[in-house]
Amino acid sequence: MKDHYDIAVVHGDGIGPEVCGATVEVLRAALGPSSPLVFSEHPAGADLFVATGESFPETTFAACRAADAILHGAAGIPGIVHPDGTEAGLDFTLRLRFELDLFANIRPIRLFDGVRSPLAAVKAGDIDYIILRENSEGLYAARGAGAQLRGEVAVDTLVQTRRGVERIVRKAFELARAGKGAPADGVKRVTCCDKANVLRSYAFFRSVFDEVARDYPDIEAEHALVDAMAMHLVLKPGHFNIIVTENMFGDILSDLAAATIGGMGLAPSAEVGLSQGLFQAAHGSAPDIAGKGVANPYGTVLSAASMLEWLGGRHDDARLTEAAKRIRQAVGTAMQEGMLSRDLGGVNSTVEITRALCARLAA
Structure with a gap:
């Protein structure tokens, strides 16, 4: 102290x-x-x-x-x-x-009593999860380092490192272990959100996630593609406990999630x-x-x-x-x-x- x-x-x-x-x-x-x-x-x-x-x-x-x-x-x-x-x-x-x-960018998503969600039949206590956004790598690491060629071509690079992915994933599992689980079933779970089916950088993120998950047998681990996740956050938000994802995906999904709890003013x-x-x-x-x-x-x-x-x-x-x-x-x-x-x-x-x-x- x-x-x-x-x-x-x-x-x-x-x-x-x-x-x-x-x-x-x-x-x-x-x-x-x-x-x-x-x-x-x-x-x-x-x-x-x-x-x-x-x-x-x-x-x-x-x-x-x-x-x-x-x-x-x-x-x-x-x-x-x-x-x-x-x-x-x-x-x-x-x-x-x-x-x-x-x-580690920690963005709690919680629906408070007294605030109306735009989602039908959702009430306070039904939405209470964290989007954990890797904050130092991903696509945004290219800020100031991308290339623009003669006004015709622009390139930004998405960067994932083993150290960066491992530490954010460990943070996710530690947050889950310290928390009370998902609202719908009380299960302590970490969801890896990526685009591993298309891009090697996200497949790498998922592979490191799976390695780290083995160190936390008491926590449920699962995967979700980012496009499906955008739907899941609307249709079954109570399922989620901790969502861990790359920098840009976390930025976008956390705004979508904020809309389900009343808006950005509660984020x-x-x-x-x-x-x-x-x-x-x-x-x-x-x-x-x-x-x-x-x-x-x-x-x-x-x-x-x-x-x-x-x-x-x-x-x-x-x-x-x-x-x-x-x-x-x-x-x-x-x-x-x-x-x-x-x-x-x-x-x-x-x-x-x-x-x-x-x-x-x-x-």
């Missing part, structure tokens, strides 16, 4: 400052006046790029690298791009993933390595509603709960793990009682939701 934890806060773009600011308030309420969290704010993002020509200053990177954890709002504004056409604001997340080796994300972690909601910067006070803070708040849980586990700090539980309970109670933002079919503002959460945590 440490005396204090340095949290680098990067608000980012669009609704990022609103949801990030709300989350810091919730964290302070959860831990009280003796909170061990020390927050420091640092600039990055598309708006900064417009103002200065730099989207991710070295001073911000150094602060993030030195911090115990990083809390981020949102990044990127459509149309604000580098000369190669890629979004300026995304430099922040992508550089941290690769340079800090945040290889937290933890991106962790062996010693560092980045925590942010999976949604974008939503510039169309920025500054209107209607942004949904739940995804970022739940990401912060994951941050506390991760820090508490690493440092054997029960203060943090207990606060994480209380935050999740407060979120669940608030939504159950109808405290919903507009994207969830409610009428509550960002400030109203934040105050409600803080009041429950202070009680």
